[in-house]
Amino acid sequence: MTSPATVTIPAQQLKISHTPDVVVIGGGATGIAAAIAAARNGASTLLIEQRGYLGGMGTAALVPAFCPYTDGEKPVIRGIGLDLLDKMKRAAGPDFLQRYEQLLDWVPIDVETLKRVYDAEVLASGAQVLFHTVADQVLLDGDRISGLVISNKSGRSVVQAKLYIDASGDADLAALSGVPFQVGGENGELQPGTMCYVVTGADKNRFEQFVQETGMHPQLESLVTFAQQNGELPEGRKRISGMAWISNSVVGFNFGHIFNIDGTKAEDLTRAAMEGRQLIEKQIRFLKKYVPGFENIFLVHSGDQIGIRETRRIQGDYTLVVEDFLSMRTFEDDIARNSYFIDIHLANANSTMTIKHLPKGKSHGVPYRCMLPQGKSNLIVAGRSVSSDRPVQGSLRVMPNCFAMGEAAGVAASMASSAGVGFREISIPDLQRRLITQGAYLGDNPGIADADREVAVGAVSFEEEC
Ligand SMILES: Cc1cc2nc3c(=O)[nH]c(=O)nc-3n(C[C@H](O)[C@H](O)[C@H](O)COP(=O)(O)OP(=O)(O)OC[C@H]3O[C@@H](n4cnc5c(N)ncnc54)[C@H](O)[C@@H]3O)c2cc1C
CATH class of the missing domain: 3.50.50.60 (FAD/NAD(P)-binding domain)
Structure with a gap:
């Protein structure tokens, strides 16, 4: 065209x-x-x-x-x-x-x-x-x-x-x-995009109990691999990284990839938006079917655009x-x-x-x-x-x-x-x-006085990717 x-x-x-x-x-x-x-x-x-x-x-x-x-x-x-x-x-x-x-x-x-x-x-x-x-x-x-x-x-x-x-x-x-x-x-390779989204209706306690009882990694690697092997999820990223609990029932997801997207091209962004929404539908089906705590989720919103890395x-x-x-x-x-x-x-x-x-x-x-x-x-x-x-x-x-x-x-x-x-x-x-x-940190190198202040460091239980 x-x-x-x-x-x-x-x-x-x-x-x-x-x-x-x-x-x-x-x-x-x-x-x-x-x-x-x-x-x-x-x-x-x-x-x-x-x-x-x-x-x-x-x-x-x-x-x-x-x-x-x-x-x-x-x-x-x-x-x-x-x-x-x-x-x-x-x-x-x-x-x-x-x-x-x-x-x-x-x-x-x-x-x-x-x-x-x-x-x-x-x-x-x-x-x-x-x-x-x-x-x-x-x-x-x-x-x-x-x-x-x-x-x-x-x-x-x-x-x-x-x-x-x-x-x-x-x-x-x-x-x-x-x-x-x-x-x-x-070779022109680019990081993939991800269509992120937010669901409601999740049950954090039930999910955590499942992870504890099964010893499964919270990023559900084995379940994702299983669903990929039987065709319910496409090949690609083997885990759900970026599962963010906004409350006990509202969760944000950064899950899966859309490949070959140049974020400076409107045509690519358009294709990615549509493919991203289709992928979300598959992921919601996967979550409801396989992941305890997510049986009753409802998709609230997907990104206004594909996430570009x-x-x-x-x-x-x-x-x-x-x-x-x-x-x-x-x-x-x-x-x-x-x-x-x-x-x-x-x-x-x-x-x-x-x-x-x-x-x-x-x-x-x-x-x-x-x-x-x-x-x-x-x-x-x-x-x-x-x-x-x-x-x-x-x-x-x-x-x-x-x-x-x-x-x-x-x-x-x-x-x-x-x-x-x-x-x-x-x-x-x-x-x-x-x-x-004005509060920035430039390290402790000589010549630069560090304006240190007391800030608590939060613990992370496992490593994420974004
Ligand atoms: C899927 C995904 C997951 C990620 N996960 C994380 C994470 O968990 N944590 C994290 O910290 N980072 C994460 N990142 C990285 C991070 O979100 C981005 O790299 C970061 O937001 C970049 O910030 P920015 O302000 O430079 O650009 P952007 O966030 O892209 O903001 C640029 C802004 O400029 C506007 N704009 C662009 N061009 C024009 C124009 N010509 N005229 C007017 N307005 C314009 C856009 O609308 C936009 O609002 C992730 C990125 C992606 C894609």
């Missing part, structure tokens, strides 16, 4: 609708933290999001839990990200709080509560939000972005900001600006590589620490997961230069598309890390804005000092 023909559309005169100091594209974990940080640090800030709510994969795709904030001993993700986690727990009500107050790793997501917490915190920071708006064109002036074309129900208009933060998860702005990037592995990785001033991860390297320009494991999901039904943990209590640095796209002076890219190799992307991509990178991008943008300079001209020690003062 694709046509090779093209048309030239007439030049348009567009209204300049917004002139903030800082514009953030994308209201996922990265963009939320970036907007809050930029606004709190004094920059007039506009956050643009194509949906009608914030949260990105964590709300739109119903990713059911937050990955670990800790290195197994202490939280390494602090600052805005940790505060938002804490606020969601408190806003979710006494039952949720009692169950998860001490936990910092794999905390389930109460989606509707989280959306409201994000709204409130972004607004309280002073940032302005524009929903239902897509950024789809950049105007360039040498190495600078001079404007961003946005489209929404009000029409098309231009945002003229001093600084641009790309938190689209897909490096959309960077790609539109001509920044070089890579997608997936050497991997698309573009920009070419930045520094590319973080697996050797940096394994050697737990510290950089002079660190703006965050990462301790999440390399978690690369199988690219097709016959391949395997790639998992690599750091030792407990260990982490590596995330340098500021990974967020600086080559050839652009007033653009920064934060989140899962920063400059890294594929294994490191498989680790950096999770929401706690995205909060930390977003926070650093936001503080950097506010500094660049007030000094009237680009992202490369700010003082890195000053940026680090500000991040630490």
Whole structure:
């Protein structure tokens, strides 16, 4: 159905609708933290999001839990990200709080509560939000972005900001600006997508009793394999990871894969949405038939879109590589620490997961230069598309890390804005000092005073993947 023909559309005169100091594209974990940080640090800030709510994969795709904030001993993700986690727990009500107050790793997501917490915190920071708006064109002036074309129900208009933060998860702005990037592995392989969902009517006590009595792993590996062997579930992931108990009866699932999806292609996203919903139907049948505690479940909601783990990785001033991860390297320009494991999901039904943990209590640095796209002076890219190799992307991509990178991008943008300079001209020690003062953790490396605080580390009974 694709046509090779093209048309030239007439030049348009567009209204300049917004002139903030800082514009953030994308209201996922990265963009939320970036907007809050930029606004709190004094920059007039506009956050643009194509949906009608914030949260990105964590709300739109119903990713059911937050990955670990800790290195197994202490939280390494602090600052805005940790505060938002804490606020969601408190806003979710006494039952949720009692169950998860001490936990910092794999905390389930109460989606509707989280959306409201994000709204409130972004607004309280002073940032302005524009929903239902897509950024789809950049105007360039040498190495600078001079404007961003946005489209929404009000029409098309231009945002003229001093600084641009790309938190689209897909490096959309960077790609539109001509920044070089890579997608997936050497042979074009990509992590699969997952259509996550939420069910009600489960019985947690009955499920736990079953697991205890049978000695079965809570991820039900033997049952999944059995159902795959007799054709009730498709081949692929051998376990249910990401079963998140939001209450005793409401459960979020991140179960199964949809392969060969490029999240920057509308056709692939469309196919994945439909295949994902079909897969959910099979999984619900499986759960009802084989898993005690799930006999009476009812599907409440599937993701508004398929969950996407991997698309573009920009070419930045520094590319973080697996050797940096394994050697737990510290950089002079660190703006965050990462301790999440390399978690690369199988690219097709016959391949395997790639998992690599750091030792407990260990982490590596995330340098500021990974967020600086080559050839652009007033653009920064934060989140899962920063400059890294594929294994490191498989680790950096999770929401706690995205909060930390977003926070650093936001503080950097506010500094660049007030000094009237680009992202490369700010003082890195000053940026680090500000991040630490505002609660971020940059490790215990010499020269960087750690703003330590007492935070309980929650126990995890088994290792998840996401
Ligand atoms: C199935 C799955 C399970 C996962 N499980 C976990 C887990 O258990 N725990 C965890 O912490 N992480 C998990 N992750 C990873 C994590 O959810 C994502 O990597 C993370 O949310 C990325 O955050 P982000 O803000 O960079 O991007 P996103 O969450 O993708 O947010 C980007 C936002 O930008 C908006 N946007 C994009 N382009 C434009 C545009 N041009 N104009 C306007 N708006 C735009 C999007 O609508 C979206 O809201 C999982 C991911 C997947 C796919």
